Every structure is written in C-alpha cells, then in structure tokens.
Amino acid sequence: MSIFRGKEVPGDKVHRRALLERARFEVIPLKNLSSQLPFLPTDTEVSVTASPAKTLEDTWSLSRELCQLGMKPVPHLAARMIKSRDQLRSLIEQLPDIGASEIFLVGGDAPDPFGPFTDSIQALETILELDHGLTHIGVTAYPDGHSFIDSQVLSESLHKKEALLTLSGIEGHAATQMCFDPNTIRSWLTDERSQGFGLPVHLGIPGAVERAKLLSVGARLGVGASLRFLKKNRATLTRMFAPGGYDPDKLLRPLNSDLKALGVEGLHIFTFNQVQSTVVWRERAIARA
Helix, strand or coil: CCCCCCCCCHHHHHHHHHHHHCCEEEECCCHHHHHHHHHCCCCCEEEECCCCCCCHHHHHHHHHHHHHCCCEEEEEEEHHHCCCHHHHHHHHHHHHHHCCCEEEEECCCCCCCCCCCCCHHHHHHHHHHCCCCCCEEEEEECCCCCCCCCHHHHHHHHHHHHHHHHHHCCEEEEEECCCCCHHHHHHHHHHHHHCCCCCCEEEEEECCCCHHHHHHHHHHCCCHHHHHHHHHCHHHHHHHEECCEECCHHHHHHHCCCCCCCCEEEEEEECCCCHHHHHHHHHHHHHHC
C-alpha cells in the first residue's frame, strides 16, 4: 500500500524547514577545500568522504581539522579501503581524538579490496565486535540502483545492516546516493517501507554546484542511471539547472508532501567542495520555507 499523499499540508513546510536547518554537508579531502572551509557554519555536521585516491587516514585528518574549527565531523569508512583488521581497530580507537562518535559506513569505490573486507556488511560485523564507543552508524542506500550491484541485493543488504544495528542497540540512518528523479525516490522508499525497512533516511542531494562539476563528478560516483535520466529528459534538465548552477529545490519541492510520511529525517548535501554556494542556497531556502 502506497503512503504517497501528494497534497502538501502545513506540517510539511515545517518539516522541510527543519530538514534544511539541520542538513549535513559532505566534503572531499582535496586541496580545493581549504579556501571553502571558512564558509561552513560553526557546529555544523560535516560528512568527510573516503576516496581510493586518498587514504582513510586523510579522511581522519580532515575530520580532526573540522573538529578543531568547531564542526561535528562524521568520517566515511570505506570497507574496501581497509587494509587490515588492525587498521580498522586503530581508526575506531582514534574517533574520540577527532571529535567523532559517529561514522558513515560505505562499501567504497576501490575496484579491488585493499584488505580483508569486500563489502560494508563484513566491516560492520567486525566493528560491532570491537570496543567501538560509537553511538550512531550511517549506511548507504541507492534509490537509483548501482552500476554493478543488483537492486535486490542492494535491498537485502540494506535490511541486513538495519538488523545488525538494531541487534547491537546502535542508532543509525540510511543516506541515499544522488537521484534526480523525485518519482524514483518516492517509489523506492515506499517499497522499502512496505517491506519493513524502518531506519530514518537522509536524502542525498547535490548542493548548489556548477552543472559541469555535477555531471562529471556524479558520473564517477555511480549515479550514471540518474544522469542518463536527465539527459533523456531535456525539459527536466532545463528546469533543474539554472544558469549559475544546479538548484536543489527543483528536487526537494516535488517531494515536500512526502518527506515526513516516508521517514526522511535528514538531508545529506553533496557539496563537491563548492561549500560557499551551497551554504548560500541553504540559507535562502530556509528563509523561503
């Protein structure tokens, strides 16, 4: 049974404003980030990616810097980048030193595993055996599918990760990869909820970034299906991209009436290190809400 309502009520606007106010910004540990760090609001939750071109230690180092600047870092832990169980234990033990009690666990984009873990479930099971001190673990979700993983496998994995977190008593959420089709997001989450999936969802959306940056980086991040949707639907592409860059409202607005009903409790904003323009957009969106 669908929980899609379609018609917006006053409470939906309140919920959307709350999502915008507590939105989490994702940044990448690259040199071009340094000039953008001053634009991150103090006390903001900042998600720090893990890239095969860098190391997990780079992710932890940037997280420490963000903590020192007054932010709340959430480091990404990519299972396929973990070189050994000893490295995993060391990274977990360092979390208090970088001001983090939460991680975002991903499988990772490395074509070949660096060590013993081939997916995030294996890493999660090992973390839960450690004296980890974690209070929250985020996991990934894919409304638009994955380039190399069957949709049924993705769904089963998502439910298994929820079961592991529930059994351990650790709070969690699922953050979605980028998807540009509101109907796809609505349909995917409605289906997952009907199958008993109960974790809060953080909707992954691009920030106010340049179109070329979004399309090029998005293709590398495994959102090819959604990018193909945009290319096939020229009218949608025209509406979603303003002359200065992508406007995230073009995705959020059609979902306003369903965000609360579908259990969307957060926004995970991919800044691609274009922090200033994204923060300006967020503040304007809050003012309009």
